[in-house]
Amino acid sequence: MDDSITLGVSACLMGEPVRYDGRDKGDPRVMHRLSGVFRLIPFCPEAQAGLGIPRPPMRLVGDPRSPRLVTVATGQDLTESLITHCTSECIRCTSMQLRGFIFKSRSPSCAVESAPIHDREGAVTAMGSGLWTRAFQQAFPMTVVVEEADLADEQGQRRFVERVLVADRWQKWVDGTVTAHHLTEFHARHKFQIMAHDREAMKSMGRLAAASGAAETLSYGRELFAAMARPDTLERHVDCMMHLFGFLKKRVSSEQKQEFLHLLEACRLGRRSRWEPWSWLRSRAQQHRIRYLLNQWYLFPDPRETQCHPVGPNNGTDSDGRHPKSFTW
Numbered sequence: 423m424d425d426s427i428t429l430g431v432s433a434c435l436m437g438e439p440v441r442y443d444g445r446d447k448g449d450p451r452v453m454h455r456l457s458g459v460f461r462l463i464p465f466c467p468e469a470q471a472g473l474g475i476p477r478p479p480m481r482l483v484g485d486p487r488s489p490r491l492v493t494v495a496t497g498q499d500l501t502e503s504l505i506t507h508c509t510s511e512c513i514r515c516t517s518m519q520l521r522g523f524i525f526k527s528r529s530p531s532c533a534v535e536s537a538p539i540h541d542r543e544g545a546v547t548a549m550g551s552g553l554w555t556r557a558f559q560q561a562f563p564m565t566v567v568v569e570e571a572d573l574a575d576e577q578g579q580r581r582f583v584e585r586v587l588v589a590d591r592w593q594k595w596v597d598g599t600v601t602a603h604h605l606t607e608f609h610a611r612h613k614f615q616i617m618a619h620d621r622e623a624m625k626s627m628g629r630l631a632a633a634s635g636a637a638e639t640l641s642y643g644r645e646l647f648a649a650m651a652r653p654d655t656l657e658r659h660v661d662c663m664m665h666l667f668g669f670l671k672k673r674v675s676s677e678q679k680q681e682f683l684h685l686l687e688a689c690r691l692g693r694r695s696r697w698e699p700w701s702w703l704r705s706r707a708q709q710h711r712i713r714y715l716l717n718q719w720y721l722f723p724d725p726r727e728t729q730c731h732p733v734g735p736n737n738g739t740d741s742d743g744r745h746p747k748s749f750t751w
């Protein structure tokens with residue numbers, strides 16, 4: 423089965439010379455790092471809408487809820503040309519199964535909430551999304567959307583990759599192409615991954631999964647996307663690892679318990695990396711073959727999640743390089 427995941431990306435970030443001035447905004451994090459993890463499809467709505475390269479600089483003007491796209495120098499209104507293109511582009515995207523989109527910040531077409539919106543006199547009155555981003559998000563609300571500025575550091579890249587992988591597993595579950603048949607099984611495997619982002623959401627999602635009607639499944643999907651968009655924190659990771667340790671308590675010696683608790687406390691105080699207690703839990707879960715733990719995406723992530731950051735000696739895989747899960751999803 424082809425396991426590759428496809429994302430859209432603003433073409434200028436891929437190094438394509440499509441900007442209004444004929445130049446690019448090639449971003450090495452996108453061009454070199456993320457292109458090694460995902461299949462990236464470039465989009466430039468302004469060039470593809472026939473506005474030309476080069477073209478006059480444009481900006482958003484008017485009501486922040488539905489701004490117009492106008493040229494800076496002459497005030498020519500190009501909104502309809504761009505929106506017509508965006509509508510047909512959204513139809514084209516339907517067959518691409520995009521799980522995410524990396525947009526260019528501050529662009530009147532591509533920004534996510536960072537494009538300046540002006541009044542008729544040219545003063546900035548608000549910040550908002552570009553016209554292409556608005557159309558795309560409306561058409562594909564269950565797609566992970568970021569700007570390149572959100573990927574500035576390894577933490578931002580790791581979070582984005584994690585969200586995309588969860589979105590991909592969710593979509594596969596919705597499409598029925600995974601081995602987990604019941605929503606409770608999906609939730610059980612993601613429980614600690616969600617908890618690292620939002621503990622309360624994890625609990626309420628557990629209730630939705632148990633109810634498992636059509637309306638609850640829809641709400642579950644929405645809550646999953648919202649929870650994963652909240653940043654994970656060290657405090658929540660410590661909480662997760664303490665809970666996971668509970669599954670091992672009766673299997674390990676008192677010396678091993680002390681070893682883990684010291685490691686976790688040092689991690690909580692910022693003296694040790696959080697990957698150390700995490701690695702401890704992984705190796706004990708494997709040693710004792712505790713299926714519930716082996717099935718946790720939190721402890722045994724998709725190897726693509728660790729491609730953007732080294733997480734210790736085995737980089738997320740077993741010593742033989744294989745992912746330790748026994749199931750296909």
Ligand code: SF4
Pocket residue numbers: 432433434435440441442465466467468469526529531532
């Ligand atoms: S920001 Fe968007 S519209 Fe502007 S050049 Fe890049 S891809 Fe094209």
